[in-house]
């Protein structure tokens with residue numbers, strides 16, 4: 001067998017499941033340990049380096065890290081990574097003097113960004129410290145994009161949003177509010193060295209059924225309606241509300257409706273529950289607020305009496321197993337005062353002339369390189385929802401970082417596909433004979449549950465944050481659930497005397513000294529416990545000195561407890577902290 | 592000593608044995624031996640043996656003397672009974688316990704110091720009596736606990752950690768046992784569980800004293816270049832020609848019938864040991880041949896391992912001494928202590 005190349009930063013990165021799954025590759029275990037030590041500001045800064053908005057994301061992130069978390073494999077629930085991020089944010093001290101700042105002398109390059117959503121903000125965050133002059137054009141009167149206009153303030157308080165946007169804008173970004181870009185060609189003529197399109201997917205989808213436009217005052221497009229509530233233009237709704245759609249937008253709509261007059265709010269879904277797009281926790285939160293979810297209902301007709309909406313007629317459907325084919329089994333009429341359409345978002349680029357050389361694909365999206373974020377028009381880049389359709393904040397952040405690298409390259413005459421090198425360090429965590437710089441014991445605590453403001457109180461105040469955050473006690477329990485997947489058992493084959501001590505002590509039987517195998521598939525069957533999770537690598541050593549056998553570790557099972565290293569008489573196993581250093585705009589220059 | 596206890600992690604459901612226990616149910620407390628000590632591997636092999644044989648944990652008695660090796664008993668089967676005796680006195684305690692209760696599995700763990708020096712006399716007599724027990728010598732050629740002095744099993748010429756060579760002839764527990772008429776004699780290596788576990792299984796099913804000399808390197812004081820009990824030396828000189836497989840009674844054995852000259856030996860309670868021997872004429876039931884073979888291998892500087900000799904027909908301690916079939920704890924008080932009149936009568940019978 002070929003020995004594993006642990007010099008490849010991807011190898012150990014994959015073992016840190018949460019970091020690998022995070023689009024911005026946040027160093028989760030590091031910030032969790034810092035929280036455990038009460039170093040909240042440091043934990044905040046570790047977050048900020050990757051995801052830029054720890055306070056915002058600690059409340060709203062889509063959390064792709066959590067389904068990936070190793071802890072889930074152990075006791076069925078991942079570490080509450082997102083909640084802990086909020087702890088770091090809530091409990092930090094003033095960190096303003098640790099933030100990057102723009103140099104007094106500019107580098108003479110000007111960059112225009114369109115939209116103040118997370119994607120553009122991250123581009124500005126990365127380019128301002130390098131001396132770029134960044135100008136952002138924003139159609140609305142306030143920054144933040146959908147984070148401000150769509151995500152309700154009872155989930156994301158305005159003050160949190162403002163603070164973190166301020167950290168970026170205060171570096172001297174010029175934001176032109178209420179200034180929609182109406183022509184890319186015209187913007188191009190303004191002499192910017194690069195343009196970044198971060199205009200999002202701002203259009204809510206409409207529904208073409210009979211009677212849809214008979215009473216426009218009482219049929220709302222979810223995205224626009226949320227925005228109007230956010231800006232204070234709408235302050236009430238009828239008591240009986242039907243929300244059509246089951247994505248995350250629908251959840252925010254129904255919960256908002258509950259706060260401004262809706263007492264009987266129903267979510268109307270075409271398909272069965274397991275096919276919903278909303279995250280499970282958003283569904284739970286909506287149901288906690290007494291929103292009823294009706295499945296297998298397809299809207300057919302909006303019914304008005306004397307021009308006033310009185311209800312909607314639905315087909316009741318029966319679906320096959322995979323919900324691909326349906327059959328109508330009944331028709332029902334549901335009375336209501338208002339309907340909110342929350343059936344999805346679309347991109348719209350009426351302001352981009354189609355003859356500039358910026359190509360669009362069939363689905364109406366600009367053609368954008370997934371690594372460099374470059375469009376087909378050199379010097380014009382795109383990211384976030386504008387580039388690849390509606391996703392989420394953390395993807396927009398990841399795109400922003402990559403786009404900033406490309407813009408920096410472009411402005412310095414370096415090909416955009418020349419990416420800065422990803423580096424890594426491995427640092428021994430040994431503090432004494434059997435002492436480590438991390439807490440290696442397994443803590444059996446269950447996942448901590450978030451406490452919520454009581455229902456009466458939350459319905460009385462539209463902007464009152466519902467989630468209370470973890471208590472000190474909950475935080476201390478939750479941090480100990482993290483298995484420190486970044487602290488890697490690293491094996492030094494020539495030191496091994498094949499005494500079996502590590503094999504005997506390993507609590508999860510992930511180690512084997514195996515005869516050399518001709519293929520990984522065979523090796524997987526020869527281990528102490530057969531390695532059946534093919535998504536997880538085997539860590540394979542060079543042949544051992546005494547018998548020529550190989551040391552094999554199944555990364556699927558290891559819980560990073562360090563006992564192998566404690567029992568190893570020759571320190572052939574040692575616990576070393578893996579630290580990933582991702583390339584960033586400007587950092588490539590230093591290499 | 593590790594900084595933490597070996598945690599119980601519900602990662603994948605552990606397999607259970609016939610009595611519904613997992614391998615973790617046969618563990619003991621955390622080892623305080625040096626990291627890499629061969630004795631810990633022997634512990635792991637015993638844990639596996641007890642688990643695979645589905646032995647109820649409380650039906651085991653662990654006995655030991657003094658030494659790092661003798662500490663091993665603390666590290667497996669915490670539900671078992673145990674007796675940690677004075678230096679070299681494991682064998683007499685085991686003999687006494689045998690007399691009182693024949694309904695449990697006795698596992699004696701000793702060292703080369705404990706059994707071949709201070710306790711040599713006791714071991715000799717336990718072998719003669721064929722005490723019903725598994726007798727493991729964790730043999731590292733030194734007194735580990737007292738910082739590495741040569742023990743009675745150190746080979747002539749084997750070097751101590753600081754260089755001086757041993758000049759006194761060794762006691763070989765295998766030859767000693769064979770010459771004393773032992774009924775089960777094996778040698779193995781802590782670094783070779785694939786061999787050690789089947790031997791331990793056969794030993795646990797043997798009627799009488801099953802002596803296993805396990806070369807178990809002392810990583811602290813006797814694992815250097817020049818030592819004949821280091822991991823490297825044993826690996827380079829091990830003659831692993833007599834390989835046993837233990838087939839428990841409960842299992843299908845038809846498919847495992849002898850092939851390529853292998854031979855089967857039936858254990859007392861029906862289990863089978865299958866030998867695979869490379870010298871085609873090696874007969875593990877022929878005591879003289881075994882002695883000859885071990886002697887010749889030794890002269891060539893080789894360390895023959897495997898189950899070297901077994902004879903299920905030798906009467907054990909119970910047969911020889913007509914011990915009570917019912918454990919003394921289970922005898923009704925009137926039978927156990929028939930009263931002064933009976934005693935008087937007994938004494939009169941000697942007059």
Ligand SMILES: Cc1cc2nc3c(=O)[nH]c(=O)nc-3n(C[C@H](O)[C@H](O)[C@H](O)COP(=O)(O)OP(=O)(O)OC[C@H]3O[C@@H](n4cnc5c(N)ncnc54)[C@H](O)[C@@H]3O)c2cc1C
Pocket residue numbers: 060061062114115116117118119120137138139140143144145146147150151179180181182198199200201202223226248249250252345351383384385386390391392393394396
């Ligand atoms: C109801 C709802 C709830 C959501 N909840 C979550 C959540 O909990 N977690 C999560 O991660 N994601 C959530 N999302 C998705 C998330 O908000 C978006 O994916 C993210 O904000 C996209 O960022 P962006 O930078 O690409 O663009 P956006 O945030 O969409 O920002 C685009 C900005 O560009 C401006 N703009 C558009 N066109 C022009 C123009 N021509 N000129 C000038 N300015 C222009 C817009 O006004 C807007 O401010 C939610 C989305 C919705 C609709």
Ligand SMILES: Cc1ncc(C[n+]2csc(CCOP(=O)(O)OP(=O)(O)O)c2C)c(N)n1
Pocket residue numbers: 657658659660661678701702703704705706709729731733734735736737742809
């Ligand atoms: C009566 C008595 N004499 C001497 C000692 C000192 N002593 C303790 S352990 C030991 C030797 C142990 O050697 P061994 O049995 O080979 O065990 P190891 O530590 O090598 O595993 C000696 C001599 C003692 N404890 N008691």
Ligand code: SF4
Pocket residue numbers: 016017018019028029068069070071079081481482483484485486
């Ligand atoms: S256990 Fe900790 S380090 Fe491992 S994947 Fe989960 S959060 Fe990340």
Ligand code: SF4
Pocket residue numbers: 489502505506507508509510511553557558559560561562563564565
């Ligand atoms: S750190 Fe070592 S002992 Fe612990 S689970 Fe991983 S390989 Fe096993």
Ligand code: SF4
Pocket residue numbers: 623624625627628629630659660731735736808809810811812
């Ligand atoms: S001194 Fe030797 S025998 Fe004793 S625990 Fe250490 S390695 Fe094992």
Ligand SMILES: [Mg+2]
Pocket residue numbers: 658660702703704729730731732733734735742
């Ligand atoms: Mg010894």
